[in-house]
Amino acid sequence: MSQSNQASRRGVMTAGFGLAAVAAASVDATAQAAAQKPAASKGAGKDRAGSGFVTTQDGVQIFYKDWGPKDAQPIVFHHGWPLSADDWDAQMLFFLGQGYRVIAHDRRGHGRSTQSDTGNEMDTYAADVIALADHLDLKNAFHVGHSTGGGEAIHYAARAKPGRVGKVVLIGAVPPIMVKSAKNPGGLPIEVFEGFRTALAANRAQFYKEIPAGPFYGFNRAGAKVSQGLIDNWWRQGMEGGAKAHYDCVKAFSETDFTDDLKTVDVPVFLMHGEDDQIVPIADSALLGIKLLKKGKLKTYPGLPHGMASTHPEIVNADLLAFFKA
Template identity: 60%
Template sequence: MNRGEGPPTPRYDGEGGTSRLTLAAVRLTPIRKKIPMSTQAPPLTAQAGKISGSYLTTQDGTQIYFKDWGPKDGKPIVFSHGWPLTADAWEDQMLFLSNHGYRTIAHDRRGHGRSSQPWDGHNMDTYADDLAQLTAALDLKKAVHVGHSTGGGEVTRYIGRYGTSRVAKAVLIGAVPPIMLKTGWHPNGLPLETFDGIRAGVLGDRSAFFKELSVAFYGFNRPGAKVSEGLRESFWMQGMMGGLKAEYDCVKAFSETDFRADLARFDVPTLLMHGDDDQIVPFEGAAKITATLVKGAKLKAYPGFGHGMCSVNKGVINSDLLAFIQE
């Protein structure tokens, strides 16, 4: 190559459409350019507590996805979803309440949905910490916290760990407190074998397991039930979005956590909503007992309603939620 000439044109050899790029004459010169410090990613400690788009970065670097609907100056309603779902499970309630002027927020629990999938932290303490960081980052005050199933446990542990300085009211729907597991003090709980079976289903073939679980979840196995294949598909899709490790670990969190001390810290108006035909979190071992542990709690049992009543019976649930929020 003569001085001043550019690089040679690559030569293609071969025939019949099969070519070989010959680069023997090309001398590659490495580019040594120092990257300015300003373009480098900041440490996790600098990102923690910050929101970017629809994501919050927590103290341990986990990215929590959340939806924030309705007028930003509306009274905040914060939703915590059940296992193995996502914030999408709350869309019926979010749309309804946002149309009534409320600001509605729902997040995907760590390891679920669109949130990142850390290896650790799949326990009620960390779930509550994530929720606390989200409410702080959004500067939510006098919020109504609504939790369904596992999400009811999350809300309960959140109040237990952080109190009610940012909480105006609480709603627990088909929620797991005071504990799901059968114990000496909780004879109406479910045996450990029940949860071992859930873990086995998740590990063995969670896709098939979630499809089967959706039937009892929504009460579609009851006589005369109107089966919605759309709801079943939505349940399956949300479940499959989560990480296997997170969903496996969460079984222990929602079944073995003792919430009695947390419930004792409730000092805000609390509504307990539970279907008396709940096949996932039986009424007798959950809301009926929780009502005796939360001072002044209002218990509302729904005859014939199942665990997925926020979707199957959304008209009734939405109306009762709105009435309680407006009280």
Template identity: 65%
Template structure:
């Protein structure tokens, strides 16, 4: 956000419902509500010609917002999906390369049993690739990821697993006609790139795909200098 401010852009971000500083409501923890909430923010601020950038589950939210709200209202200029979850993470007949339901059941079990330790383990391990041999571990990044996680609602996080893993967003991707940049690391241990970024680029009508060799899921943090430069080039183009 500071990078784009320094380059003369207005920057708007929001915490997803039940996450961060947003209200810890009891329901609506699904992709449709995530998109509608984003639309409420955009409408309230009357944003136009916006570039929507979403990471991971936020990428699913961007796809849902742009397809269902942004394009019909004429408010979106471009979109960016970074390490994003569409079209669907779960293994299905339509997408046999997805992950089995047991993976997501394991996430739910770990979160319910000891959320604090679960968040610590995810951040210190696969999210940023800190579990790879020779990786430079950044304790500040781990602490901040844990801090942000623990601010949110356990119920929102638990039910959000279903939202990010089981929502088939093929139709959302097909409906996005604006230029869309798809970025993914080929060492993403959270959202495997072949069933995500590669497929997104195949389904989107107007996509540009870039795969980063050796980059992890949290590459916006670990490789901010490279990602920021590429994002800026796309926004300016």
């Protein structure tokens, strides 16, 4: 490997940025979901949904999955950059089996949603979720966001109509803010994120192979059990979205300040963060965010990576379920 390629790979491994992934369900999670399938089979016919699109005020079509009885407790999953609703397979199957109504959407410019060249910032992302919640008439929904999706979830919760949000979970999430500044000295330099945009524009396909093969799932750690399936699925989801939207989203996840959102939200918020998260370092995210929440709970996970919801779904799902039932 050339020195330039080595430097490029080191840059990918050490940089922190808002992503999200739950690329594929583990064998244990799939078995659990299959065993609990009858619990999710209630409400056939008109009480069942499936998938569809909601059109926003600016004409963008947002794709969503909506599984389970419409009168069941809804859980809305928010994916991160540059992925899609498919990131949440392990959680969607598990909680469907538990009798919940599970919903996941593709953020604008991502997955099957419109490849928008405008509106790729947090205020519009939150407005899109408002449109989705109105379209599905969601009440007291639990919102779960990973990485960039965590920023979107808390940004939405701070703006949601009364009665729409019951609880929020942020997994390896970007709040309060990622980029380094005088107010956030522990953040990552702006040059890191400029590097992501440069790499994306130069060779997005290659860039999207290096991220999951390295720091996202912790596969660059000694002794890591590498899953080629997770790597391939991450790449598949990323390449399905639009390059312009992904390029713009780098600014959205790195430079948006969620401090006021964290302070505003008055429903229970559960922060879950891997202590070996190489993408969104815990010291400048969850450990700061917990101090800003009115009703916050924090749990950290020794040795777990950024993409822990797919590498360790049995742990994540169990803790989510306990929080939802509390």
